[in-house]
Amino acid sequence: MQSWAGERPAIRLGILGLGAMGTEIMASAVTLPDFAVVCAYDVSPAAVDRARTRHPDVSFAASAQEVVESSSVDAVYIATPPMFHTEAAIAAMRAGKAVFCEKPLAISLADGRRMVAAAAEWGVAAAVNFALSDRNAVLHLERSLAEGEVGEVRGIEVRLSFPRWPRDFQADAAWLAGRDQGGLVREVLSHFVYLTDRLLGPLDPVEVGVDFPLADPHASEVAARGFLRAGGVPVYVSAFSGVAGPELYEWILWGTRRSYLLRNWGELLASEGGEWKTVHLTQPRGSETTRLSLFADAVRGGNPRYLADFATALRVQEVVEAFHHTNVVRQRCEPSR
Numbered sequence: 001m002q003s004w005a006g007e008r009p010a011i012r013l014g015i016l017g018l019g020a021m022g023t024e025i026m027a028s029a030v031t032l033p034d035f036a037v038v039c040a041y042d043v044s045p046a047a048v049d050r051a052r053t054r055h056p057d058v059s060f061a062a063s064a065q066e067v068v069e070s071s072s073v074d075a076v077y078i079a080t081p082p083m084f085h086t087e088a089a090i091a092a093m094r095a096g097k098a099v100f101c102e103k104p105l106a107i108s109l110a111d112g113r114r115m116v117a118a119a120a121e122w123g124v125a126a127a128v129n130f131a132l133s134d135r136n137a138v139l140h141l142e143r144s145l146a147e148g149e150v151g152e153v154r155g156i157e158v159r160l161s162f163p164r165w166p167r168d169f170q171a172d173a174a175w176l177a178g179r180d181q182g183g184l185v186r187e188v189l190s191h192f193v194y195l196t197d198r199l200l201g202p203l204d205p206v207e208v209g210v211d212f213p214l215a216d217p218h219a220s221e222v223a224a225r226g227f228l229r230a231g232g233v234p235v236y237v238s239a240f241s242g243v244a245g246p247e248l249y250e251w252i253l254w255g256t257r258r259s260y261l262l263r264n265w266g267e268l269l270a271s272e273g274g275e276w277k278t279v280h281l282t283q284p285r286g287s288e289t290t291r292l293s294l295f296a297d298a299v300r301g302g303n304p305r306y307l308a309d310f311a312t313a314l315r316v317q318e319v320v321e322a323f324h325h326t327n328v329v330r331q332r333c334e335p336s337r
Ligand SMILES: NC(=O)c1ccc[n+]([C@@H]2O[C@H](COP(=O)([O-])OP(=O)(O)OC[C@H]3O[C@@H](n4cnc5c(N)ncnc54)[C@H](O)[C@@H]3O)[C@@H](O)[C@H]2O)c1
Pocket: 016, 017, 018, 019, 020, 021, 022, 041, 042, 043, 044, 047, 064, 078, 079, 080, 081, 082, 084, 102, 103, 104, 129, 130, 131, 170, 172, 173, 174, 187
């Protein structure tokens, strides 16, 4: 398949993993002149059948190795469950392909570090898909902080709650309910760790931990709590799953002159005292499609500021894994009745 983005040949993309995210990225990539989706692979024949029905022009490989080593692939997007990211990404980079990997980078720090080292060794574009990286609300926050509109930053709060885990759109992703690679910390909190790191600097986990259900030794956490510092700024995390209530994503920046509330990924509110007021954002929102375009820039030698590189994703992973592996406070809670 040969197509052109203006004067430039399209980047030939291979996709690994055709579940919730792989399906979404594939649907975006086929609309972009920057990319030609040439092949894809999933271990699940049902996932392949679904994708083949939607994208009959794409060829489906018999293995992940076939995708990453194919001479007709320039770049690989990896949307497998996290425990398969490392080997796929390293094999792709070794074969000279650029890599766009889903978060979390990996599930062991040793693997994350190997991925960062491989990206440096092979000199290919290597980026991670954090949903907030090019959101208009985040760009607004970044500008507002740079211009000193918030005054002194007194603290950050991250509050997450999920009535169902995994959430409805990932209902088929059983791995998310497992302790080895799933859980709300890796899956969701990672985005807000990325955001905090991006806006305030690297995070130092002071006292962090998770609660696991007693009933199932393999189940992912049902709560996470944390006190961290980003530079001098205190960061408080509280997150719960399986609770009666709304699905909620809140990231609050408390400033002495202006505070911000980023709610449910895209909704930005501000207060200079008194009620939160909606911030009307005029720039485009940012989406899988815009991040794919940023990745195309990276593949062509650019250094797009709003795309997380592997080193950034490793810093996020270090914080995320601290929640799971800390010796500071670790409790178990009774199963819900
Ligand atoms: N950036 C975001 O906003 C965002 C949102 C959701 C999920 N994610 C991330 O995307 C990744 C995938 O999540 P998902 O929700 O699509 O999960 P999913 O379970 O829906 O999809 C994963 C797919 O990978 C396939 N698979 C498993 N092992 C494989 C292997 N070795 N090779 C090829 N395919 C394999 C599965 O059959 C499945 O179809 C995870 O890392 C997740 O954290 C990112």
